[in-house]
Amino acid sequence: MTDGIEPALDPANAAPVRVASESLKQVAAVRTSALEALAAGRAVYGVNTGMGNLSKVRLSDDEQRVHQRNLLLGRAVGGPPWLAPDEARAVLIGRLRTFLTGDAAVSVGLVQQLVALINSGHTPAIPEEGAGSAGEIIPLAHAMAPLIGEGWLLAKDSEVVSAAGLLPPFELGVKEGIALLAGIPGATGRAALQVARVRKLADRLTAVAAAGIAVIGANRDPYHPLAGRGDDVLADELTRLRELTGPEDNPRSLQAPVSFRVAGQVIAHVRRATQHLDDAVQRAFDGVSDSPAYLDGEFVGTAGFHGIDLTAHCDQLTVALAHAAEVSAARLHRLLDPAVTGLTAQLARDPGPQAGLVAVHKRAVATTHQLRRLTLPTAINTVETSNGQEDVQTFSWEAVGNLAEAIRLTRETTACELLAVRQAVALSGRQLPGALQGLMDEVDAVVPPIDADRPFGADLTNLLRDVL
Known part of the structure; x- marks a missing residue:
């Protein structure tokens, strides 16, 4: 303690x-x-x-x-x-x-x-x-x-x-x-909360990406741990993906679409940015943020309220999540393509009379568009207040709010991809490796089999509430 x-x-x-x-x-x-x-x-x-x-x-x-x-x-x-x-x-x-x-x-x-x-x-x-x-x-x-x-x-x-x-x-x-x-105790406490949330989300990002890699029969070469040389975070993420997906003796193609191949780099960046924010949170808690602060027997006016460190790392993680969500949406789009999966168009049981999951991808597109609007650097705006006594701000409160919204939207996109992955698994008849099959079982507990078009918004809500 x-x-x-x-x-x-x-x-x-x-x-x-x-x-x-x-x-x-x-x-x-x-x-x-x-x-x-x-x-x-x-x-x-x-x-x-x-x-x-x-x-x-x-x-x-x-x-x-x-x-x-x-x-x-x-x-x-x-x-x-x-x-x-x-x-x-x-x-x-x-x-x-x-x-x-x-x-x-x-x-x-x-x-x-x-x-x-x-x-x-x-x-x-x-x-x-x-x-x-x-x-x-x-x-x-x-x-x-x-x-x-x-x-x-x-x-x-x-x-x-x-x-x-x-x-x-x-x-x-x-x-x-x-x-x-x-000081900035509010943004710091809220940022600590977001760190815990993103770490849980990153584990789900890895599992969902791995399930997609497995169900399309992607070549496993991009996830070789030695490809992470010089970057321990990346090497660990590639190891996780390799362990989750297991081997693939007969890949469908020499190279899967880029959105599948770069899963390790994308999620490793989310994890790295999360750790950087966690480090900034600890600096904010341990440092001097009071003004005036009572230091070594005297009151000292400080600038500990200027939370540029926290703001910058919240922004960095927001951008990392926005990129992860865009890659997730791209994989979802590829999952609707028979050329990538070998399955029916748009993952419909009966293509033509049924539209399949095409509208689920459209929701993911709208969600990533919202995310892009959060990626503007938060601290780039100096406005005078207090008759000029305060002439710059870092807006750390707003930065952590943007991050919270980015987490919510990234979860939405991940839910869209997860629904498509589950349908691809069902149509393929594949049995996924152990941990991934456990994820599919979690989905099955809250999402009934998809045999026809229906209001998939309810399924996505269930995934967000109970799985992600």
Whole structure:
């Protein structure tokens, strides 16, 4: 347990969290030291001064107490659509992890209030969009408002209810309002969640591609592990594909279509980009993101809110997924071609009277078109806010939102390919190697045999819900 949270941050784990007593002692010690430093009277941004363009205004002791609460209230300008509950919880855990570094100099009471919110079974209503600032002050204002009895909680059917009364009353102390809004903990927590999702998806991408390779009787040469020399990620992926597909003694052609041959390179790139993002997440959690941060006995203004590292790696993974989805859609198109499969046209039982799966490919085409629109670099847009005090942004909140959407759309395309692969297997009468046959059995559990045209959207929904 390196982060002081039990269990450690696991986006897929909804179990209650607990902060280790050693971490709470450290938080208390830093808080005591920070209050002593503030008593010296030096101007500290956002603590005894205003924020942004109002940082030249010094605040009295009474104004400081009101100011910390006002920071949350006046910046909650977002609205629906709201983050899903698991993403909202990831935002809260991200904030908790950064508090335990000590940089924020918050009280043990605030940490315990945040833990209580995480474990309450309720999640704040946090806007998906509209974080156009240096950092995440708008979504974090929504996320943290329930700590002081304000804001809104998610309810059923995208409705919200008041957060008043959810937790015992809590009054923010000095520095604690700005601490709740500092840095990029929300994008970092959400990115950790996306990393877990992509790793699961990558395993499915491998299995679906392998099943397609097997059912068309593709030559296995492109998946020789030695072809990954100098690239361990690629070598591992080629090994996985080779093991899943097994040998093919009588390939249909010397070379399968490119979309089948490059499966190893495409999925290896997804896995590599995922690891790069995971590394960026760890840097964001372990680094200094607070501003002002309490470092070595003094308050230091930092630029830890500038999440270009996180943004760039979210963008990289989004592009990797978009490419994987396009290759998936291309393989799906080839599966409809008798010249590639040796099967009936469009995988129809009775071509002509039946259209087969041609419309499933059309859905995949529309999905990949949506994906392409997500691949514009997110950080390439500098707009002044706060009367020029904030004159650049990285839009890391938007970058991780784009990534979440890219994951959703890539799953859709993969579902389309998987449906076609299953029909090709059924028409061919092939028995796939063990692990791949297990995947086909999973499909059979939720998708009835395809003997005639029907509304395949229902089948795709079942695959997305139960298999992918």
